[in-house]
Each structure stands twice: as C-alpha cells, then as structure tokens.
Amino acid sequence: MSSVTAPRLGLPNLGYGVGLRNCHLQHIMEHGAQVDWFEIISENFIGNYGWSRYVLDSLAERMPIVMHGVSLSLGSSDPLDFHYLGQLKGLASAVAPAWISDHLCWTGVAGINSHDLLPLPLNEESFNHVARRLKVVQEYLERPLLIENPSSYLTFSQSTIPEWEFLGALTRETGCGLLLDVNNVYVSAHNHGFDAEHYIRAIPADRVVQLHIAGPTDYGDYLIDTHDHPVPARVWELYALAQELTGGVSTLLEWDANIPDYPNLLAELDKARQVLAGRRPQVPVAQATAGTPLSNPIDFQLNEPHVRAATP
Amino acid sequence: MSAPQLPELQRWVLTVMTTPGGVDAGIARAQALHGLSAAQVVATGYGPPPRLRLDIYAQGYLLRLLECLRADFPTLRNTMGEGLFDLFARAYLLHHPSRSTTLFDLGAGFVPFLRSTRPAGYSEPGFDLALDLAALERARTESIRARGVEGESAAQLDPLLLLGGAPLRVAVPESVRLLHLSYPLIPLLEAVARGETQPPIPPARPTWIIIARSHYRVSMHELEPWQWALLNHAQQGAGPLYSGVLAAAEAVGEGVDLLLSRLALWLPLAVALGYLTVAPLASEGSGERPGHLHGPAAWPA
Ligand SMILES: [Fe+2]
Numbered sequence: 125m126s127s128v129t130a131p132r133l134g135l136p137n138l139g140y141g142v143g144l145r146n147c148h149l150q151h152i153m154e155h156g157a158q159v160d161w162f163e164i165i166s167e168n169f170i171g172n173y174g175w176s177r178y179v180l181d182s183l184a185e186r187m188p189i190v191m192h193g194v195s196l197s198l199g200s201s202d203p204l205d206f207h208y209l210g211q212l213k214g215l216a217s218a219v220a221p222a223w224i225s226d227h228l229c230w231t232g233v234a235g236i237n238s239h240d241l242l243p244l245p246l247n248e249e250s251f252n253h254v255a256r257r258l259k260v261v262q263e264y265l266e267r268p269l270l271i272e273n274p275s276s277y278l279t280f281s282q283s284t285i286p287e288w289e290f291l292g293a294l295t296r297e298t299g300c301g302l303l304l305d306v307n308n309v310y311v312s313a314h315n316h317g318f319d320a321e322h323y324i325r326a327i328p329a330d331r332v333v334q335l336h337i338a339g340p341t342d343y344g345d346y347l348i349d350t351h352d353h354p355v356p357a358r359v360w361e362l363y364a365l366a367q368e369l370t371g372g373v374s375t376l377l378e379w380d381a382n383i384p385d386y387p388n389l390l391a392e393l394d395k396a397r398q399v400l401a402g403r404r405p406q407v408p409v410a411q412a413t414a415g416t417p418l419s420n421p422i423d424f425q426l427n428e429p430h431v432r433a434a435t436p
Numbered sequence: 437m438s439a440p441q442l443p444e445l446q447r448w449v450l451t452v453m454t455t456p457g458g459v460d461a462g463i464a465r466a467q468a469l470h471g472l473s474a475a476q477v478v479a480t481g482y483g484p485p486p487r488l489r490l491d492i493y494a495q496g497y498l499l500r501l502l503e504c505l506r507a508d509f510p511t512l513r514n515t516m517g518e519g520l521f522d523l524f525a526r527a528y529l530l531h532h533p534s535r536s537t538t539l540f541d542l543g544a545g546f547v548p549f550l551r552s553t554r555p556a557g558y559s560e561p562g563f564d565l566a567l568d569l570a571a572l573e574r575a576r577t578e579s580i581r582a583r584g585v586e587g588e589s590a591a592q593l594d595p596l597l598l599l600g601g602a603p604l605r606v607a608v609p610e611s612v613r614l615l616h617l618s619y620p621l622i623p624l625l626e627a628v629a630r631g632e633t634q635p636p637i638p639p640a641r642p643t644w645i646i647i648a649r650s651h652y653r654v655s656m657h658e659l660e661p662w663q664w665a666l667l668n669h670a671q672q673g674a675g676p677l678y679s680g681v682l683a684a685a686e687a688v689g690e691g692v693d694l695l696l697s698r699l700a701l702w703l704p705l706a707v708a709l710g711y712l713t714v715a716p717l718a719s720e721g722s723g724e725r726p727g728h729l730h731g732p733a734a735w736p737a
Contacts, residue, residue, distance in 0.1 A: 167538045173583040173611075175652035195537035201443035208537045233446040237534045238453060238497050242446075250442055278489035279479040282439055315489075317482040345484045348492065 131371060132333045133268055133301045135223055138188050138374040140393050145379075149179045151386040158390055161188040161222070163376050167195050169219075170211045184219050190334070190376075191221040192303075195237065196261065198271070199230035199244040199254050209264050216265065223333065225270035225303045228254070228291065245280035246290045251297075258298045270333050271295075272303035275311040275340070275349035287312070288326040295331040302327060305336035306362040307355070307378075311347045320362055329369040337363055337396065338378040343412045352381035353410035354392055360399050360407075367400060440472060448472050452490050456530055459491040501529050501542060508543040508577055511621075511628040512569040515637070524550060540581065547571050561640065568617040572625065575613035575647050576654060584611035584649045585710050603717040607674035611649040612711060614668050619643060622656050650710035657709075662688045662695055663702065667711060676717055 139160030144152075162183060169177055183189065195208060216224060229241040244250050262269050271294060273287060285293075295302055304327060306320075313320035337360075339353030355363075355377070367373070377393045384392070395405045440448075448470045455462035463474050478486035505525045506513055513521040528549045534542055547570045554563055620643045627635030644664035647656050659667070665687035666680045681699065685692045706712055 167540075170538065171540070172581045174581045174649070177581075178586065178652055199442075201446050205537065211537075230446060232534075233443065233450050235535050236450060236454070237536060238450060239500055239534060239539055240453075240493065240496055242449065242493065245442065245445055253442060277492040278486065280445065281475075281477060281479050282445065283479065315483060345488065346492070 131330045132373055133299075133331065135301065135333050136188075136374075137372050138190070138222060138334075140396055141188075141190070141374065141376045142389055142393055143192075143376065143378050143380070144180065144183070144189075145383055146176055147383055148386045148389070149176055152183070153179060155386075157183060157187060158386075159393065161190065161374065163190045163192045164219075166191045166193040166212055166215060166224070170215055180219065188222045189219050190374075191216060191219065191224045192272075193224065193226040194239075194241065195231060196226040197229070197231040197237075198226060198257055198261070199228065199250060200233055201230075201253070202233055202235065204257055204260060206264075209261065213265055216267075223270055223301070224265060224267065225272055225334070227272045227274045228287075228294070229274045241274040243274065243276035243278060243280070245282040246287060247282055247284045251285065251290060251293065255294060255297045258294065258300055262298065262300065268300050270301040270303040272305055272336065273308050273312070275305075275308040275315075275347075277315055277346060277348075279316055286318070286323075286326075288323045292326065292328050292331075295328060300331075301333040302331050303334045303336060304332045304366055305338070305378075306366055307336060307338040307340060307359045308349060310356075310359050310362055311340050311349045314347045320358075321365060324362055324366050325369065329366075329371070332366065332370045332373055334374045334376060335363060335366055335370075336376050336378055339407075339410060341412050342409045347409070348412075350381060350410075351378050352383075354407050355395065355405070356407045356409040357404060358409070360395070360404055363396065364399050364404075440470075440477070444470060444472070445477060448477055449490075449493070453494045453497040454530075454533060455494075456526065459487060459494040462494055463487065463490065498526070498529070501534065501539075502526070504539045504542050505529075505546065509546070509570060509573045511573055511625045512566060514628045514633065515569060515624070516566055524553070527553075540577075543574050543577060547574050564618050564640075565637065568615075568619050568621055569624070571615055572617065572621055572645065572647075572656075575615055576625075576656065579611050579613050579647045579649050579654050582611040582649075583609065584652070585609045585713055586649075586652055588713075604677040605674060605715050605717045606670045606677045606680055606712050607715075608667055608671040608712050609648075609710060611654075612667070612671065613647040614664060614671060615645045615647070616664070617643045617645060620658065621645075622658065625656070646711060648710045650708065655709065662690060662698070663706070666695075666699075667706075670712060677714065 141159050141161035141163055144162040144164050164180060169180055180189070193212065197205070212224070227241045228244065230244060231240065231242060232238045244254070258269065258271070271291065273291060291302060294300060304324070306324065309320045309323050313323060337355050338349065338351045339355050340347045341350040341353060375396050377389070377396070379389060379392070383389070398405065448466045451466040451469055452459065452462035455465045467473055474486040474490060478489055480486060502522060502525055528546055532545045532549060536542070547567070550567055550570055618640050620638050620641055622645070624635055624638065644659045644661055645656060646659050646664070646667065647654065662684045665684040669680045669683035681692055681695050685695050703714065707714055
C-alpha cells in the first residue's frame with residue numbers, strides 16, 4: 125500500500141483553509157470562498173437539511189471539504205456508538221470529504237456526553253483500548269482517520285507515556301494520520317511543563333496530514349484553548365517548524381468565539397502564508413479579562429441564521 | 437491497591453464535572469462514589485494544583501451547555517429574566533444531561549421539563565407564557581434544520597383545478613411546526629431578536645401558529661383556526677385534501693363549502709410559503725411511493 129510510506133498518507137496538501145461557521149455563510153455565498161478549502165464540524169451537518177447544509181453542499185461541489193468531528197469519543201470506556209458512525213458515514217458519502225478527523229480524547233461515559241474533549245490517561249491500557257477502537261472505526265468508515273492532539277488542563281497520575289510518543293505509536297499501530305494542532309501543543313506544553321518544540325520534533329512528520337492554528341487565552345497559571353483571538357507569535361513559530369518538518373501540509377485556522385467578520389478571518393489566515401515566507405507576526409498571547417474560560421469551544425447552533433435574509 | 441483502570445477514572449472525572457455546587461462538591465462526591473482522591477487521579481508536581489485543573493473542566497461543562505440553552509431560547513430568557521432562566525436551565529441539565537452526539541438535541545427536552553415543574557393544580561399566567569415561549573423557540577430551531585421542500589421544483593397550483601373538484605393529495609413537510617398557544621407571541625420574538633430588552637408582553641389570546649420554511653427562510657405566522665386544523669390533519673399523515681377539509685370543518689364548526697371556497701384563495705399562498713405540498717391523488721398509482729411526504733417534483737401542466 126503506497127500510503128504507508130508516502131508523506132501525508134498519500135493525501136494532498138490542500139493549502140490554506142478555515143472552519144466553516146454559520147455567521148460567514150451569507151458572506152461566502154455572496155463573495156465566494158476565497159480560501160483553498162473548508163473544514164466543517166461534522167455534527168453540525170448530520171441530520172441538517174437547512175440553509176447551512178445547502179451552502180455546504182454547494183461548496184462541496186467546487187472545493188475540498190474536510191470533516192472534523194467532536195463526538196467520536198475514541199477513548200471512552202463506553203462502547204463505540206455505531207449509530208453515530210453510521211451518520212458520519214452517511215454525511216461522508218454526501219460530502220465526499222478529503223478526509224475525516226477527530227480527537228485523541230473521550231467526551232463522556234455511562235451514556236452521558238459532556239460535549240468537551242477530555243484528556244485520557246496515557247498508558248498501555250489506554251493505548252490498546254484506543255488503537256483497537258480506531259482500527260474498528262477506520263474499517264467501518266473505509267478510510268484512515270486523522271487524530272488530533274487536544275488541549276488539556278490536567279494529566280493523570282496513571283499516565284506513563286508522553287503524548288507525542290502515544291500519537292506516534294498510534295499512527296504506526298493503526299495507520300491513522302495525524303492532525304497536529306500546534307496551538308494545542310503550545311497550550312498543553314504551558315499547562316504541563318513540557319517542551320513544545322520537542323513534542324513537534326518527536327511526532328512522525330510523514331504521518332501529519334493537517335495542521336490547526338488558533339489563538340488561546342492566558343489565565344495566569346494556565347492557558348486555555350479559547351479559539352477567540354489572533355494566533356500568537358509562539359504558535360506561529362511552532363507552525364513554521366511543523367511546516368518545515370512535514371515538507372508542507374494543509375493549514376486550517378480555527379476561530380470559534382468572538383468570531384471576526386470574514387475579511388478579517390482571511391487576513392488572519394494570510395499570516396500563515398507570510399510565516400512560510402519567513403515573516404513572524406509579533407502578536408502577544410491574549411490576556412484573560414473577566415469571565416469564565418470556555419475550553420475547546422465547539423461551534424454549534426449559536427448564531428444559526430434563524431432568518432436568512434432581512435426581506436423576502 | 438491496584439491502579440485504577442480507564443472506566444473508573446472516566447467515571448471519576450465525569451462525576452467531578454457534573455456534580456452541582458462547584459468543583460469541591462464534585463471532588464468530594466467522586467471520592468465518595470469511586471474511592472479516589474484528586475491527588476490520586478490528577479498528576480501533581482508542576483503548575484496549578486489538581487483542584488484548579490479540575491475546575492476548568494467543571495466550569496466549562498456547565499457553561500458550555502448553559503450557553504447552548506441560552507442561544508436556543510433567547511426570548512424565554514429575556515422574558516423570565518436571566519437569573520430565573522439559568523435556574524431552570526441548571527436544573528434541567530442536572531436531571532437530563534446530554535446523551536446525544538449533537539448539541540442541537542440539548543433543548544429538545546427543555547419544554548417537557550419546564551412543563552413537568554408545574555405543581556399539580558397550579559395555575560399562573562406567567563408559567564403558561566413561559567411554556568408557550570419555550571415551545572415556540574424550540575419549534576423554530578427544529579424547523580431550521582428539518583427536511584423541507586427546497587430542491588423540489590415549485591408546484592404551480594391552479595386554483596381553478598381545486599374549484600373544478602380534481603382529487604388532490606396534501607402533505608405537510610417535516611420543516612413545518614404547528615402550535616396552539618395561549619399568547620400571540622410572534623411580535624415578542626421579533627422584538628427580542630431586534631435587541632429590545634423590555635418588549636411588551638401581549639395579553640393572552642388563543643393563537644394558532646405555523647412555523648414553516650421556504651427557500652431556506654424560516655417564517656412564523658398566525659393561522660386561522662380552520663387553516664391550522666386542516667394542516668394539523670395533514671401532518672398526521674399525507675392524504676386527500678378533501679378529508680382535511682372535512683376535519684377542519686368539524687374542528688371549527690364551519691360548512692365544508694365555505695371552507696372550500698376560502699381554501700381556493702389560500703392554497704396557492706400556503707404552497708408558496710412551504711406549509712404543504714399538493715399533488716393529484718392519481719399520482720399514487722403511477723409509481724409514486726404511497727406516504728411519500730413531498731409529492732412529485734412538479735405539478736403537471
Ligand atoms: Fe484543533
């Protein structure tokens with residue numbers, strides 16, 4: 125199988141993309157996509173036959189779409205949810221995504237979904253558990269999955285394997301690809317005291333298919349993955365390193381709260397091109413103001429256009 | 437003591453996150469239920485202590501779900517007041533944690549939950565208003581995503597055909613929601629959507645409402661009782677238009693002939709607004725799957 129040795133599992137470098145968000149749909153339909161590709165949150169389009177699904181279907185006809193999921197709960201000790209997997213497969217057959225991704229995490233247990241991306245204890249037991257389930261999922265979806273490193277705010281006393289080793293072993297064991305979120309590496313490195321650069325150098329670069337970039341928030345003792353600010357300088361450095369090591373993979377800017385208008389979102393994405401041209405935007409990490417932090421923001425029906433246009 | 441395994445650790449963390457009353461209450465309950473302290477589960481030695489780390493997840497859990505309910509029920513929240521709304525929302529989340537892979541489903545049980553909190557025999561206009569608002573806002577959210585009639589060629593309905601007595605079959609699209617409420621609430625929803633913070637509460641009046649979608653635009657309208665009764669009948673299952681007229685006539689105590697003449701005027705508009713689809717009854721015998729919701733793609737010339 126050629127994909128075993130080819131970089132990016134033999135998948136293409138799609139270029140520069142953004143997450144497709146409801147608040148931008150009208151602008152995109154009127155002014156065009158102006159990006160190379162879009163990433164969608166799969167759950168937002170499962171069972172959705174409304175306006176946003178119509179926009180997705182028309183975009184999917186003319187540009188690459190990637191399906192990014194938040195509910196696979198790969199690491200949960202609950203059984204795999206085959207109803208959900210069936211829905212995911214159905215959406216994939218309609219959208220024909222370039223690939224499908226989810227996270228190295230669990231979202232709930234005992235049937236309850238926390239709708240958060242929760243960290244796993246990283247040890248032999250959890251590795252065998254995750255690898256076994258990932259093989260089942262990939263067989264069911266008939267394609268390799270991309271697994272993303274989440275941001276985390278705690279590690280377990282029971283963890284014995286560093287996250288970068290866990291992910292490296294997972295891709296060797298299951299043939300999965302990696303979605304390397306350099307912002308999440310930055311956040312977790314800060315929160316747990318490891319070296320972000322070491323993490324990125326230790327990840328098998330030939331298995332990285334996609335990168336995520338985003339802006340976190342500094343809460344003093346810890347960073348939170350808020351996806352609500354411009355990408356800070358340190359994340360751009362890690363991004364440049366990852367692009368150098370991988371030889372060039374798809375870039376996706378995530379912005380999920382305090383979402384800027386589409387032109388400003390594109391301006392932020394354009395910084396990624398500038399970084400590859402050798403420039404380094406000197407943006408500080410956003411400092412927390414008042415309010416409770418919300419980690420791993422998930423774009424749901426907030427801002428769903430109840431009424432699409434002002435007049436009939 | 438053997439090292440705790442994955443299921444135990446996950447139950448421990450979820451208990452901490454979902455226990456009401458804050459992270460300390462969650463840690464205490466998790467220890468009581470699963471016999472593990474925070475220091476036994478969460479690694480220490482670098483940075484913030486376990487309690488603070490767990491608190492990020494515990495606060496995030498509640499806030500994320502509250503934000504979702506607030507976004508789904510803006511008018512209810514505005515009318516009840518933020519404090520009272522959050523009180524009900526927290527109680528709802530405690531008794532009905534999400535079991536779905538999508539947050540779209542989170543608000544589905546909120547209306548029945550609110551209804552269930554009414555003490556037996558308790559009658560209070562504010563409570564009826566809140567139930568009506570919750571039902572209306574949930575129905576609108578559902579209509580946004582449901583299967584509609586978009587993508588099918590628009591049916592051109594000739595009113596003369598109706599008056600000529602051609603047997604017709606009507607069906608109501610999944611994107612339609614019908615509500616019988618005690619208050620006329622559409623202006624209130626529109627006012628809150630415009631950003632008004634204290635719009636006037638309308639006096640109670642029986643109201644028949646339809647939420648429908650056409651060209652992906654969701655709209656809400658008040659219907660006349662006979663229109664509502666006809667659509668309500670058709671929503672139970674696609675069938676002959678005439679049986680819908682009979683049902684509506686019986687429901688509102690009007691003559692069939694009178695309703696038929698009103699229907700001839702209203703039906704083209706109702707089709708255009710996505711309230712229902714109409715097809716010749718005969719099409720069922722010509723390969724059309726019986727019970728198919730949307731009817732044939734085009735109205736025959
Ligand atoms: Fe990410």
